[in-house]
Amino acid sequence: DAGVIQSPRHEVTEMGQEVTLRCKPISGHDYLFWYRQTMMRGLELLIYFNNNVPIDDSGMPEDRFSAKMPNASFSTLKIQPSEPRDSAVYFCASSGPGQSNTEAFFGQGTRLTVV
Amino acid sequence: LAKTTQPISMDSYEGQEVNITCSHNNIATNDYITWYQQFPSQGPRFIIQGYKTKVTNEVASLFIPADRKSSTLSLPRVSLSDTAVYYCLVGDIGFRGTDKLIFGTGTRLQVFP
Numbered sequence: 001d002a003g004v005i006q007s008p009r010h011e012v013t014e015m016g017q018e019v020t021l022r023c024k025p026i027s028g029h030d031y032l033f034w035y036r037q038t039m040m041r042g043l044e045l046l047i048y049f050n051n052n053v054p055i056d057d058s059g060m061p062e063d064r065f066s067a068k069m070p071n072a073s074f075s076t077l078k079i080q081p082s083e084p085r086d087s088a089v090y091f092c093a094s095s096g097p098g099q100s101n102t103e104a105f106f107g108q109g110t111r112l113t114v115v
Numbered sequence: 116l117a118k119t120t121q122p123i124s125m126d127s128y129e130g131q132e133v134n135i136t137c138s139h140n141n142i143a144t145n146d147y148i149t150w151y152q153q154f155p156s157q158g159p160r161f162i163i164q165g166y167k168t169k170v171t172n173e174v175a176s177l178f179i180p181a182d183r184k185s186s187t188l189s190l191p192r193v194s195l196s197d198t199a200v201y202y203c204l205v206g207d208i209g210f211r212g213t214d215k216l217i218f219g220t221g222t223r224l225q226v227f228p
Contacts, residue, residue, distance in 0.1 A: 004158075033216055043159070043202075043218040091158045093216070103149065104216055106158025 004107035006092050012113045018080040021110045024073055025094030033104060034067055034077050035091040043091075049075065082114045119203045124223040133190045135222050137203030140184045148179060148186045151202040151218070159202060159218070163188070190224075198226045 005024040013019050025032050033048040047057040052069045060067070064083070069075040079086055089111050093104040120138040127133045139148070147166050151159040163170055165177040165186070176189040190197055200221040 035218075042220055045217055048216070093158065095216075103161045103164060104159075106160065109156075109158055 004092055004094050004105050006090075006107035006110050008110060009108060010111045010113075012115065013082055015083055015114055016081045017114075018078065019082045019086075019112060019114075021077040021090050021092075021112070023075045023077070023092030023107060025075070025092070026096065026105055027073065029094035029096035029105075030072075031095040031104070032069060032075050033093040033095075034075070035093065036088045037091060037109075038088045046077070079112075082112075084114045087112055087114050119205055119219045121201075121203050121219060121222045123220065124225070126225050126227065127193055128227050129194055130192050133193050133197070133224060133226075135188045135190075135201055135203075135224070136185055137188070138185045139203070139205045142183050142205050143207065145207045146183075146205045147207075148177065148183075149204045149206070150175070150177065150188045151204065153200045153202065153221070162201075193224075193226050195226050195228060197224060199224060 004026055007022045011019060030051050031048060034046040035043050036046055037043045044059055046059045047067045048055055049069045052072055064081060065079055067077045077090060089109045091106050091109045093106040095104040118141060125135060147164055149164040150162045152162050153159040163172055163175050163177045165179050167179050167183060170177045178187040188201060200223050202218045202221040204218060206216060
């Protein structure tokens with residue numbers, strides 16, 4: 001398996017624009033997590049899904065952020081409208097049955113810069 | 116949800132053994148202890164996990180005392196490539212209730228030649 005795949009790797013956008021980050025989890029995994037990492041706040045859990053259903057979105061900073069998982073192999077994190085303070089590295093991770101659910105596999109991340 | 120406390124940073128030299136201790140005084144009966152490693156510009160990577168006593172793999176050892184209120188990650192004979200941030204997590208398998216995969220501030224390990 002190629003691991004968790006995120007796209008794009010880098011995104012530069014202007015304030016006010018819509019940004020969509022994409023994630024393909026490891027096949028067979030039933031948990032998917034979205035994180036945001038900044039120097040100031042570290043790794044923050046934004047939302048996680050189990051079997052494509054959002055379980056906890058309490059970490060989503062505000063209504064400008066939304067996440068979907070239309071099927072087991074794809075998830076998106078959307079920011080609309082984007083703001084400079086959204087600049088961060090966004091990670092997607094997945095975890096599967098047969099393993100402890102605290103063993104998650106992370107993607108390479110998407111570095112988002114909002115100017 | 117069990118909270119973890121780790122040193123913010125540690126320094127070591129190549130070839131030395133490094134021990135990073137994590138405190139988790141409120142650990143619950145169902146909680147496991149997991150350590151992750153993160154290199155710059157990469158996502159965290161699972162290192163080791165345990166419930167009690169000692170666990171060893173090809174990368175590290177994890178020591179957990181009987182009361183499970185702390186744990187120690189031991190890296191034998193570190194090299195420059197072990198320079199990274201190490202995170203201690205405590206969580207229930209299955210994410211029951213409010214348990215989630217929550218990362219603390221981590222310990223920044225710097226290995227010098």
